[in-house]
Amino acid sequence: MRSGGDPAAIRRDAAVQERMAGLGVAVECFDGGLLVGQDRVRSKAGTPFKVFTPFWKTLSTAHEPARPLPDPAALSPPGNAPASDALAAWGLLPTSPDWAGGLRDDWTPGEAAAAGRLADFLDAILRDYRTGRDRPGRDGTSRLSPHLHWGEISPRQVWHAAQHRAEAAAGLEPAMEAFLREIGWREFTHGLLLANPDMRTEPMDSRFKALPWRNDDAGLKAWQRGRTGYPIVDAGMRQLWRTGWMHNRVRMIVGSFLVKDLLLPWQSGEEWFWDTLVDADAANNSANWQWIAGCGADPAPFFRVFNPVLQGRKFDPDGSYVRRYVPELERLPDRYVHEPWSAPAEVLAKAGVTLGRTYPKPIVDHGAARDRALEAFRAVKAAGKVAPPG
Secondary structure, three states: OOOOOOHHHHHHHHHHHHHHHHOOOOOOOOOOOOOOOOOOOOOOOOOOOOOHHHHHHHHHHHOOOOOOOOOOOOOOOOOOOOOOOOHHHHOOOOOOOOOOHHHHHHOOOOHHHHHHHHHHHHHHHHHHHHHHOOOOOOOOOOOOHHHHHOOOOOHHHHHHHHHHHHHHOOOOHHHHHHHHHHHHHHHHHHHHHHHOOOOOOOOOOHHHHHOOOOOOHHHHHHHHHOOOOOHHHHHHHHHHHHHOOOOHHHHHHHHHHHHHHOOOOHHHHHHHHHHHOOOOOHHHHHHHHHHHHOOOOOOOOOOOOOOHHHHHHHHOOOOHHHHHHOHHHOOOOOOOOOOHHHOOHHHHHHHOOOEOOOEOOOOOOHHHHHHHHHHHHHHHHHOOOOOOOO
């Protein structure tokens, strides 16, 4: 069994231990879902790290994650096994409606699928990881996060497999280090959640409680449904709804849009991701949302507001990602696919796009929304409730 830093999982494990102890069965818990365990990576003062860079330096230089044990040759059943149900008898798979269709198309659960994905990543994707991971139109990331979350593969297996591949192939070490740094961030967030059990709902920087968030149900629904009028944002939200996953670069873009452009509380985004992601991890999800909101550990400054048009042009220059998930824009030229409202009428007509009918007009003006977000930040800062930028 494993707890990580999730308070709910810790309570679950404690309840199981107590229940089994009453039956005369000893239960041990192991942090098998982590690299080294929660109590080992500490600062020189013996306290948990609050900043990722020194955490990563300590983890990567002073700790060697244990090597995975070989598969057991056999598992001996108990001498007096209790009666059990067949898994199919529980009726867990959705039927009417079958909301899991897109998830089923994109994901194959299980240990074999996880091991196969890791092998494919190391064979064909790792070498270009440092640049490919930021291009949502490519298969440039490991896509191991659901398998890690559900325990179908362990971070220790991933760690040692990546190191072994880098040792065997010249020139792979920089890419391997960049990849393992992401595994390290996952480890870091579990430590944060362990030290801040209310991290899913409360900002780590409590001064951000005073930020004047807006109430905008229509804006929140447009964001959730991928109907904001900003193609890269809508593509990400539709990818999430269809497949249960979203590219990491796009997660940052849609997060910034919700928190900065719409000035809606990061908790609303955290809740939506928690409900829709196949890799919804209590530690990673909440830490990442607090990072984008500027109130967590190593936060992106609140005044850093992603421009969705520029982000789309930079990381999806040919519009392949947008066209895949926003097919109503697939006939637009690359020049306009990230800002269809700037296209001449004849270009829109030729592409079959009618703004406000076949595809929504932007629900906010990014420039004005950015100014509004910065003004809200400055007002709270002036009151002495949020640390100044930098």
